[in-house]
Structures are given as C-alpha cells and as structure tokens.
Amino acid sequence: MNPFDIQKIRADFPILDREVYGNKLVYLDNAATAQKPQVVIDAIVDYYTWNNSNIHRGVHYLSQIATSAYEDARETIRAYINAKEKYEVIFTKGTTDAINLLAYSFGEKYIHAGDEIIVSALEHHSNLVPWQILCQRKQAKLKIVPVNDKGEFIFEEFEKLLSSKTKLVAVAHISNALGSINPIKKIIKKAHERNIPVMIDGAQGIVHSAVDVQELDCDFYAFSGHKLYAPMGVGVLYGKEQYLEEMPPYQMGGEMVDQVSYQHTTYNRLPFKFEAGTPNVEAVLGLNAAINYIKGIGIEQIYRHENELLKYATNKLKKIEGIRIIGEADQKAGVVSFLIGEIHPYDAGTIIDHFGIAIRTGHHCAQPIIDHFKIPGTIRASFAMYNNFDEIDLLINAVKQVKKMFE
Amino acid sequence: MNPFDIQKIRADFPILDREVYGNKLVYLDNAATAQKPQVVIDAIVDYYTWNNSNIHRGVHYLSQIATSAYEDARETIRAYINAKEKYEVIFTKGTTDAINLLAYSFGEKYIHAGDEIIVSALEHHSNLVPWQILCQRKQAKLKIVPVNDKGEFIFEEFEKLLSSKTKLVAVAHISNALGSINPIKKIIKKAHERNIPVMIDGAQGIVHSAVDVQELDCDFYAFSGHKLYAPMGVGVLYGKEQYLEEMPPYQMGGEMVDQVSYQHTTYNRLPFKFEAGTPNVEAVLGLNAAINYIKGIGIEQIYRHENELLKYATNKLKKIEGIRIIGEADQKAGVVSFLIGEIHPYDAGTIIDHFGIAIRTGHHCAQPIIDHFKIPGTIRASFAMYNNFDEIDLLINAVKQVKKMFE
Amino acid sequence: MEVESIRIIEDQIIEEFAHFEDWMDKYNYIIEMGKDVPKIDPDLKTDNNLISGCQSRVWLHAEYKDGIVLFSADSEAVITRGLASLLIRVMNKQTPEDILNSDFFFVKKLGLKEHLSPNRSNGLVSMIKQMKLYALAFQTKASR
Amino acid sequence: MEVESIRIIEDQIIEEFAHFEDWMDKYNYIIEMGKDVPKIDPDLKTDNNLISGCQSRVWLHAEYKDGIVLFSADSEAVITRGLASLLIRVMNKQTPEDILNSDFFFVKKLGLKEHLSPNRSNGLVSMIKQMKLYALAFQTKASR
Ligand SMILES: Cc1ncc(COP(=O)(O)O)c(C=O)c1O
Numbered sequence A, B: 001m002n003p004f005d006i007q008k009i010r011a012d013f014p015i016l017d018r019e020v021y022g023n024k025l026v027y028l029d030n031a032a033t034a035q036k037p038q039v040v041i042d043a044i045v046d047y048y049t050w051n052n053s054n055i056h057r058g059v060h061y062l063s064q065i066a067t068s069a070y071e072d073a074r075e076t077i078r079a080y081i082n083a084k085e086k087y088e089v090i091f092t093k094g095t096t097d098a099i100n101l102l103a104y105s106f107g108e109k110y111i112h113a114g115d116e117i118i119v120s121a122l123e124h125h126s127n128l129v130p131w132q133i134l135c136q137r138k139q140a141k142l143k144i145v146p147v148n149d150k151g152e153f154i155f156e157e158f159e160k161l162l163s164s165k166t167k168l169v170a171v172a173h174i175s176n177a178l179g180s181i182n183p184i185k186k187i188i189k190k191a192h193e194r195n196i197p198v199m200i201d202g203a204q205g206i207v208h209s210a211v212d213v214q215e216l217d218c219d220f221y222a223f224s225g226h227k228l229y230a231p232m233g234v235g236v237l238y239g240k241e242q243y244l245e246e247m248p249p250y251q252m253g254g255e256m257v258d259q260v261s262y263q264h265t266t267y268n269r270l271p272f273k274f275e276a277g278t279p280n281v282e283a284v285l286g287l288n289a290a291i292n293y294i295k296g297i298g299i300e301q302i303y304r305h306e307n308e309l310l311k312y313a314t315n316k317l318k319k320i321e322g323i324r325i326i327g328e329a330d331q332k333a334g335v336v337s338f339l340i341g342e343i344h345p346y347d348a349g350t351i352i353d354h355f356g357i358a359i360r361t362g363h364h365c366a367q368p369i370i371d372h373f374k375i376p377g378t379i380r381a382s383f384a385m386y387n388n389f390d391e392i393d394l395l396i397n398a399v400k401q402v403k404k405m406f407e
Numbered sequence C, D: 001m002e003v004e005s006i007r008i009i010e011d012q013i014i015e016e017f018a019h020f021e022d023w024m025d026k027y028n029y030i031i032e033m034g035k036d037v038p039k040i041d042p043d044l045k046t047d048n049n050l051i052s053g054c055q056s057r058v059w060l061h062a063e064y065k066d067g068i069v070l071f072s073a074d075s076e077a078v079i080t081r082g083l084a085s086l087l088i089r090v091m092n093k094q095t096p097e098d099i100l101n102s103d104f105f106f107v108k109k110l111g112l113k114e115h116l117s118p119n120r121s122n123g124l125v126s127m128i129k130q131m132k133l134y135a136l137a138f139q140t141k142a143s144r
C-alpha cells in the first residue's frame, strides 16, 4: 500500500485552491457533500465528449460503449461492497431515493397493520420520515431505539423493542449529526436471530469505512455518490436478491418493463426492475471513477487519517473554555459537533464562514437527536481524506474569534 | 435573431468529431438522448472546480453560491416555459420520475374507485405504466384514445371518452416513436370545459417547440434535461400551484420536511415539498446552461431546421423502393420511423451502425403503438439542431446498402 | 416628534457602515445593534409571530396605531437580532404606504450579500418580506 | 460418424473469418449462414423456447439424445439466425460436459465485439447462456 500522501491528495481536488473572502477555502462540510477529485470531473467530461448515449436497448456503437461502461461500473460497486451478485446493486439518485424506494416497495410486500419498524433516535430525516409515512399508510408502528447522553445507540433498549411484530430494522451506519458509529454488526445479528431483515443507511458509513455487505450480512445498504467524492445524482441501494425479487417495482416506465400492453405489463428482471427511466450514466461513471480513486488510496488509510483529524480537532476544541462537544460516543467517525458556550450556532457559523471555513450549523436534518439534547442545533465540522491539521488549526482560531465577539 | 449557422452549432458539440468504425459519427438517436454542447460540459466542470456544495440550509459561502445558482436556474426554467411562479417548477431526475411523482401524489389526492384516466395509444411506457398501476391501486379505469393509421390522435374518439368520471388526461406532446404532434391545445381546452386537468408528457415536445404553459393552460408539463442538450439526471415537473399545494409529497427526507419529531412531521413549502434529498445541483446548472444555449439560437429556428431535415429525410426515404414510413401524421416533428421491406429492424440497425450512423431500432418504449401497426418495431432516425443534410444522405446510402445485403 | 423619512435613516445607516474597515468591525456593530432592538413582548413570542425558514428562531411583531406601524422583534441569534434592529430602525413608525414603497435599498448597500441569498437559513430576506406583509395587511384594513 | 471436437470446429470458423477483408463480407457470410441453421420445429416456437431480452424474437430448442445435445433455432432477424447457426455448428451433438467446459472462445476471435456487450438487445450472449443452461440441465438429469 502507498503511504498516505496528503499533499498529493490535495492536489487532486481542484476546488481546494479556491479562495473565499480572501482566504483559502477550508472545506469542513464533507458530511453534507464531498468535493470531487479531477479524475471524477474528467470521467464526466470524457463521457460527454466521447461516449454519451442512452443505454440498454440501443444497437448502435455509442449505446453499446455506454452500456458496457455503465454495467462495468455496477460491477465495480458490487466488488467494492462485496455484494454476491451484480444485480443486487440498484442505481438510484441518492440515499433518500433509495430509502424511499425501499419504504414503498418493501412496505407494499411485507408491512401490514399492527407490524412494527424499528429505527434509532439518531436517524437522518431521510431514514425516518419515509418509515413514519409508511407506518401511517399501513397502520404499523414506528419504534425508536433511544440513545444515551454520549449519543450512543443503546443496545439493550434495542433488544427490548424486538418482537414478533418487528418486520424491519432501519438504522444509520454512522450518524451524520454526531458521528456515532452504530454497532450494526451486532444489530444485524440480533435481528436475524428473529429473522428480521435490517437495512443500513450507509450515507456516512460508506465514506469512512470499508463495507462488506456479505460479512455484515445486512439485507439492504443505501448510500449516495455525492458524499463519496462522486457526482451528484447517483446513489445505490444494495439489497439481497431474495427480497429484491419479491418486492414490487417502485417507479414505472422505460427500462423497467419487459412487455407492455394496455391489459397487462410484465416487469424486467433485476436490477432493471428498479431502474425506471433513462439512468444517469454520467453520474454512475463518475461514481466508478470515485471508487477507483478511493481504492487507489485505500479506505483504511483514509479512515485512519480522518480519525486522527477527528481526535486532533476534538482535543483542541476541548481546550477552549465553554466548548461543549455534542456526541461523545466511544466509536465515532468523520464528524465533530459542538457548541461554543451559549452562542447560537447560526451566529458562530456566520463568523466562521468569513474566515473562509465551510462548516455546517443547524439540525443537520436530524432534528429529533438535536431535540434530544435540548439545543437549538450544533456547529458541525466534518472531515474528508483531503483535510489536514492546518485546517483544523484555522477552525480553532476562528472559534476563538467567535468567542471573543459574542462573549 | 442570428441566422441559423449550422457549422458554428456543430463546432459547439465536441462529440460530433468522434469516429465510429472509422467513419465520422452521424448521430441520429436524438430522441433517446441529445449530445451536449461545450457550454454545458463547461458548466459542470466549473461547478465542481469552483462552487460545489450542498445547498439550502448551509450558511457558508459555497453553499450560498450554489444555492443561488440553483435557484437562478429554476427562474431560467420558469421564464423559459413561462410558468407563473418559480415554485411551480419542481426538479426531478427526469420525465419518468416526474410522471411517477405525479401518478402517486395526484393519485393519492384525486383518484378514487370508479374514476377514469385518459391516455393516448401513442404513449411512451413512462406515461402509460404509472397510470396503469395507479388505476390498479385505486380501482380506477384507464381509457385509451386510439390513433388512426397515420399515427394521429383521433380527437373525436377523445371527446367520446370524456365523462364525469374522467379525473385526468395524460398525453404526450410529441410521440417519441412516430413523431406525431398531438393537438394538445385543443385537448386541454376540451378537458377544461369539464374541469378535468391535463398533464402533458413533454419529453419530446420541449425539444422541438416553444412551450408556454400559461398559454397552453396545461395543468402539468413534464420533461427531461438529457434530451434537451442538458446533463442526465435532471427533469422538470411543472404544475399549477393549486394542484401542487393540495397534493401530498411523494418522497420523504432531507429538504422536503420542515419540522420533524417522532409524533409529527410537517412539510416544507413549494417547491421544496417535492424535492427530497440532496438535489442534483450539477445537472440543474447544466440544464440552465443548455436552455441559455438554446435561447441564443432560438427554438423556432431550431424547429424550422429540424423540420427541413425531417422532410428531406422522409422524401429521400420514400424514393427507395419498399420503404414504409411508420407514422405519417400531418403534424410531425423530429422523428422519422420506417421499415425497409420485410427486413427486421434489428438487422437493418446492425448494418447501419457499421457506417458510423447511430439510429435506434425496436419499439422505442412505446410497445402498444408498435403493436397497433402489427410490426416488430421500427428503424428510427431522430434529429437535433446539429444534424445536417449530408448526414441524411449518409443514412440514405446506408439504407440502400441494407437493402442490397438482405434482399 | 416628526419621524424621519425612510430614505434619511437609510442614508444614515449607510454612512455608519461606510466607516468600517473590515467585516469584523461590521459584525461587531451588528452585534452591538442587537442590544437595541425594540424587544417583543414575551407573550407575543408565539408561533404566529415566528418567521419560518430561519436557522434561529425569529419573532417579529407589528402593531398599527394612528396610521403608523410599530415593530418589535427578537431572535435566538445575536446577528439576526442585530439585523432585525437595523430594519426596525428604518421601518418603525412609518406608514404602511411608505414601507410598501420602500425597496429596502440600504440593505444592498451594507455589503451583507451573504444575508441576501435565497438561502433559507437567512432571516433577513424573510424579515423584509414579513414587514411588507404586515404593511400590506394594515393598509388593506385601513382602506376598508 | 465421430463428431469433431469443439475446438476443431472453432478453429475452422476462425479460419474462415480470417479471410474477410471488411465487416461487410463478414456480415454477408453471417447472413448466408442464417440459411443453414437447423430450423426449429414450428411447434417448438413456444414462449418457453423464446430467449428473452433480444430485439428480435429468438427461439432455441435443445434435445438430449444418446449422451449428446441436439440444438435447433430460429429468429425473426437474419443476423441473429446467422449467429445462432454459428453457435449450433460448434455445439451441436456435443456432450453436456463439453458444452459446459467450453468458453466459446471463437466468438471473441471473430471480431463481433458489438454482439458481446451486456447490451440486452443482443441475442448472442443470451443464446450462449441458454445453451449452457440446457447443457447443465441435461447433465444434472443424466447424473441422477
Ligand atoms: C445519514 C444520512 N442519511 C441520509 C442522507 C441523505 O442523503 P441524500 O441527501 O444524498 O439523499 C444523508 C445526507 O445528508 C445522511 O447523512
């Protein structure tokens, strides 16, 4: 494995040379979306400059080139997450799309009145509201696994919620608001003892850790390309064949049908059954390039680097009087959420921005966990492979300025 | 207005310099997807190189730049289709996504057992199967307006189908399989006499004609970016405020919620209510660039040019013995579908491809209309602003070769 | 006491801001201004007076009295409170007509572009909109 | 009559194709071959024997007799029929084992890459898959 060369990596991301308010950009909003390496931008340009075409049913050359590239990308992703079959990899437009697909389609097939679905108190709205609505529609019940004051999933409470009524467990791999890593392997094992399938919201998980869906034995795993250094507009729903085969399609039209008449329509096989309409070939090829780029560096090395940044930032922050770290799980990745005394996160964010530092403030689309801590929101710095220690020093400096201005 | 300078336009599309099997590419598969001008590719590159960020709730500079650009693009589109309000423009991932959104959301609100929905016999699967499934789900009935042997929508039959049970009319503006232009203005007027809303599948319509949704008075209009010289992964659902306000959301999560607790979730206002998850900012900015490019040339001029190509191609094809034009509507745009004697379209397509000419063969995701003509499919050449007469001569030549080889 | 016209107060504020050398001085001043905002009666901190779509909660109240509009406001965030205070300094005690006719042009002159984006985290645009809505409501009421 | 081994027939075909100067000759030959395909009994043109996912309908039938597999096929498209004919020329009257062990390597050597893409319009890949499935089924049956 190559040594982790942060200088070289930074040079691969053109946006890092950008200035904001006369300062060099410090981009610490990676949990919202990641920046793109040149190879990903080039993949898009190449595609539109040389090979753009609609795919699948076309017999012409460009269509075949584009189809091959698209299906090769599916294989790249299959291998990256170690899915058993290529057709277990469904392309969506993102995590939200993937979870909505699942909530509808799994819901139609398996959820009935009186059933229960378990989520955690840490979920992003995209892994909460679809299940709320499904439960309303089917007169099922949503059960919430609480977290402790460190922001950790309470496993014992989870065990208590499991029952013969439970039809699905849907939890985040890593919390986007607090960075807590959930014990998904244990969760899956426990749920499987009762034959309950588990879906993992991997929007953050895939970014900060190696994911082997067969080893995890999760039944579904969803993630977005844009947080994984890939273009916007693509995501993945991995699902075990047995479920995907049984589930009805979600969207209709285009590639997902096989035979159509006015009386009767039959559906195409997997994965096409779940890929209605012209797919986003561009973004899929971009995702392919992003994953190859990550593989070239090594996800373990990336995780180790991000973890060092996280520890460094946390320690430095803690040395500032009045700082409150929100979420102090033992197992954490990628994200530090905090408050500066009684200063409103919006005030802090506005000032920090003027130093050219992009952090996020607010509830991070995870309102319930923010409400749990009885705070108006947090200031969140989130890390990617290209961040370095200097950038954290700049953040610390800005935080100190904020203190000065508001206290 | 500038004169229509085909040389200059062709130079704007880098892919047209590409070779296929040693021949210069002749791209006549535009109804499937259009090629991208350099300005669209540049818009993507610029975005990822300078301004990439997740949008809306972020307070930092990049997020504000990206949000502004995204919302400016919405205004560009509003103005282009002359929608009354900006928030009547909903971004989707494409036409199929837009129609599925509508079928679900409109269906939940307005369709009940015994109701009827009218489509035409010319529809793309994406504007047929979602309505079939909705009708199954709600025990409603799908009614089909037949076409005559020229491939024209039979208005008198449409009038007969209208009744107090009719709750929606959903028809294509222009047929992708045959090129027929439907009399949508008349259709809308007739339906509105009975207060029945009309949705137009504009996937092809927006490409070949100026669209003024207020003048048409359509209630919904859907189209895809990728057929309009924009990137893949973006589409638009225009809808009248009165309906959009009343319709329930389709996908849940991210930006589309306002307040979330375990007990209760309230939705954001329009257009955000219908835009769950991280939007595809890149593709939206690409669509903005594409529309500005089209405006610079003039959609009327584009239509006129494409119409000349269509007439030229049709006349030349008709001079070849045994050619059968499928779809000879008086009002036609962009597409010529045909058969060469008894030669199977797949055989013809395979050979034509080897001349470097990209045409499409098969049922064009519009199986019912193909079945209507009792043929196995067609050979379809479809035109864009950058095609020229030489390219049609090359197609004609290839068709003659096909005849030689198979007859 | 005669109320100064909107334009005169706007010019004063623009003048004040012209002295600041950098953004930090500007923000320090806005923070300072936050202390001067006519504080809303705690009983009026209702959901009705809440301005939606801001990252910090902002309440804006208006009363119509003797032909002029009286504003009061509060926010959890100090910067938002400062911005509210600036707006109120200009619009307080003006007639509905004058408020409606104003283009809030001083806002553009202060170099606070970051608060003018369509970004929904920003209170400023929403506050201006809400002030105009109040003015419109009072005008309609008065003309009936 | 001894059946030639798969590899020998494959080499013959590769040899034949090596003579063609351009793609048109190649296709003319494939079209020619289409005439020689062991035509499927019309009664066997059932949905069961239909290969799905092709732009033209293709039927492929197989019978197991005396330890070898007998193939017949038809298609609406002449090129597809020609390709079927090539495949059958190689695989007809072979044992299930030999069919399963073959990597159909001649197909790659013919320069027909366009028929080998995962593009689902193409009958060739589906036909190969179906031949292997038949062989597998017969092998399983025989071993029981
Ligand atoms: C944990 C988690 N789940 C779901 C999502 C939604 O992802 P997307 O907006 O790409 O659909 C996010 C992204 O914000 C996330 O962090």
Ligand SMILES: Cc1ncc(COP(=O)(O)O)c(C=O)c1O
Pocket: A254, A277, A278, A279, B031, B032, B094, B095, B096, B097, B124, B126, B127, B172, B174, B175, B176, B201, B202, B203, B204, B224, B226, B365
């Ligand atoms: C008339 C029509 N409707 C709908 C569609 C579906 O568009 P998309 O695949 O971009 O969702 C198409 C494109 O093939 C079309 O031509």
